[in-house]
Amino acid sequence: MTVTSGTSRADDRSATSELLVVDDLRTHFHIAAGAVKAVDGVSFTLKRGKTLGVVGESGSGKTVLSRSIMGLNIASNARSTGSVRYEGQELIGRTPKQMRQFWGAEMSMVFQDPMTSLNPVVKVGRQLTEHVRHHFNIGKAEARTAAIELLRSVRIPEPEKRFDNYPHEMSGGMRQRVCIAIALACSPKLLFADEPTTALDVTVQHQILNLLAQQQSERHMTMILVTHDLGVVATRADEIAVMYAGKIVEKAPTATLFSEMRHPYTQSLLWSIPKTNQPKHTRLSAIAGRPPDLINPPPGCSFAPRCPYAQASCIEEEPQLRTDGDTDHQFACHIPVGTPANSEAFERNMAAGLPQTLTAAGKMAAREDVVPDYAAIGAETNVDERAVAEGMSTTLRDHGNTGGG
Ligand SMILES: Nc1ncnc2c1ncn2[C@@H]1O[C@H](COP(=O)(O)OP(=O)(O)OP(=O)(O)O)[C@@H](O)[C@H]1O
Ligand code: SF4
Ligand SMILES: [Mg+2]
Numbered sequence: 001m002t003v004t005s006g007t008s009r010a011d012d013r014s015a016t017s018e019l020l021v022v023d024d025l026r027t028h029f030h031i032a033a034g035a036v037k038a039v040d041g042v043s044f045t046l047k048r049g050k051t052l053g054v055v056g057e058s059g060s061g062k063t064v065l066s067r068s069i070m071g072l073n074i075a076s077n078a079r080s081t082g083s084v085r086y087e088g089q090e091l092i093g094r095t096p097k098q099m100r101q102f103w104g105a106e107m108s109m110v111f112q113d114p115m116t117s118l119n120p121v122v123k124v125g126r127q128l129t130e131h132v133r134h135h136f137n138i139g140k141a142e143a144r145t146a147a148i149e150l151l152r153s154v155r156i157p158e159p160e161k162r163f164d165n166y167p168h169e170m171s172g173g174m175r176q177r178v179c180i181a182i183a184l185a186c187s188p189k190l191l192f193a194d195e196p197t198t199a200l201d202v203t204v205q206h207q208i209l210n211l212l213a214q215q216q217s218e219r220h221m222t223m224i225l226v227t228h229d230l231g232v233v234a235t236r237a238d239e240i241a242v243m244y245a246g247k248i249v250e251k252a253p254t255a256t257l258f259s260e261m262r263h264p265y266t267q268s269l270l271w272s273i274p275k276t277n278q279p280k281h282t283r284l285s286a287i288a289g290r291p292p293d294l295i296n297p298p299p300g301c302s303f304a305p306r307c308p309y310a311q312a313s314c315i316e317e318e319p320q321l322r323t324d325g326d327t328d329h330q331f332a333c334h335i336p337v338g339t340p341a342n343s344e345a346f347e348r349n350m351a352a353g354l355p356q357t358l359t360a361a362g363k364m365a366a367r368e369d370v371v372p373d374y375a376a377i378g379a380e381t382n383v384d385e386r387a388v389a390e391g392m393s394t395t396l397r398d399h400g401n402t403g404g405g
Contacts, residue, residue: 019047019087020045021085022042022044022083022084025068025080025092026042026081027064027065038064041082042248046224050223051237053233053241054066054225054241055227055228055229055242057287060243060244060245062194062226070102072109080092104188105186106189107190107191109194110176110193110196110212112199113198115199117179117182120168123165124151124175125162125164128163128182153181155177156177172199172204176204180215187219193223193224196208196212196225197209212225230266231273237254238253240257242265242266242269244302245294245302249266249331250332251330253329256329262329264309264333264337265307272286272287288306289305300314301315301318301332308346308356308357311335320332324336346360
């Protein structure tokens with residue numbers, strides 16, 4: 001049985017380097033007011049063993065994208081078109097029954113809120129054994145052993161005792177570990193982690209992300225890490241795709257994205273992450289304006305109403321993903337950040353008193369050190385995994401946050 005062993009997957013890695021190829025994926029929800037274009041023409045390729053970070057504000061389509069790839073958008077008003085090829089096999093158009101062969105052993109998902117994905121009135125041990133028995137033809141005793149092994153692998157202390165806990169008897173971090181154990185039970189090749197740490201405090205967030213990274217490495221998994229926080233993926237993703245209004249507006253290897261970001265929306269996301277030296281409890285700065293209506297998006301660039309650099313051309317024509325020579329770095333913007341045209345557009349909009357330029361000017365002045373500052377976060381994070389295993393609280397050095405795992 002392969003309940004906890006991921007090493008058998010190692011051989012699979014050499015088969016081809018591409019695990020997932022997504023091409024022009026669209027998922028629209030048809031409601032009385034029209035079609036909600038939640039995912040609207042997304043394309044990317046994901047190589048085996050790599051992590052793609054998918055980042056965007058609430059409502060940008062991150063969850064619908066993940067669920068569309070997994071074939072989990074089963075609402076009767078949902079329609080997915082385009083192509084999702086997993087190990088060369090087309091997934092779009094398959095029924096949930098046909099997708100079942102992929103769920104668990106091929107791909108799996110860790111959801112945002114462990115309380116909604118765990119059954120509150122069933123002990124965690126039983127939830128794990130039911131899952132394991134559903135996928136493997138094994139008896140109760142063997143399933144119990146496998147479940148305890150899984151709890152141990154996600155570093156839950158005293159797993160034999162924790163087996164008999166109800167979810168409410170565990171901390172938020174522990175519950176998320178149980179969800180990760182369930183997701184890993186069948187050693188999936190592709191793991192979706194959809195905002196797996198949003199409900200957790202900063203210290204526990206780092207512990208869970210470290211656990212995911214460790215499990216990914218041990219099991220040779222490929223991962224799609226979804227978050228609204230660019231900071232979460234800064235040190236954990238090989239590549240980052242920034243989503244806005246159902247589309248990827250910028251995609252690049254992580255280091256490139258931080259050093260040479262081109263899209264004004266990516267820049268706004270960067271401005272909204274907390275600085276390591278800012279006082280505790282400082283409010284995160286939100287991006288000015290509201291995300292667009294996904295039924296009737298604005299003409300041209302959908303970020304134009306919020307963009308400090310927008311010009312007439314932005315409204316006349318929708319920018320398509322393009323490159324500046326580096327084929328790994330794509331962005332959809334007519335007046336990219338870092339170009340003379342971008343600076344001129346900003347000056348023009350400042351002179352015209354466009355409100356978003358004032359906000360941007362303040363952020364530029366206050367946050368000019370944000371890139372090196374943020375890049376240092378990975379190095380500064382000092383979570384003691386042994387302490388986590390012992391169930392103790394840990395400290396994130398220099399950040400002053402504490403929390404139980
Ligand atoms: N069943 C549905 N019917 C209609 N609209 C839907 C449905 N499911 C999702 N949507 C819409 O699709 C859009 C994208 O939703 P999605 O959940 O993917 O956003 P998200 O980026 O994951 O946001 P969050 O960060 O809040 O999780 C939203 O506008 C949402 O309201
Ligand atoms: S195309 Fe224009 S409006 Fe859109 S992000 Fe680029 S500069 Fe801003
Ligand atoms: Mg979501």
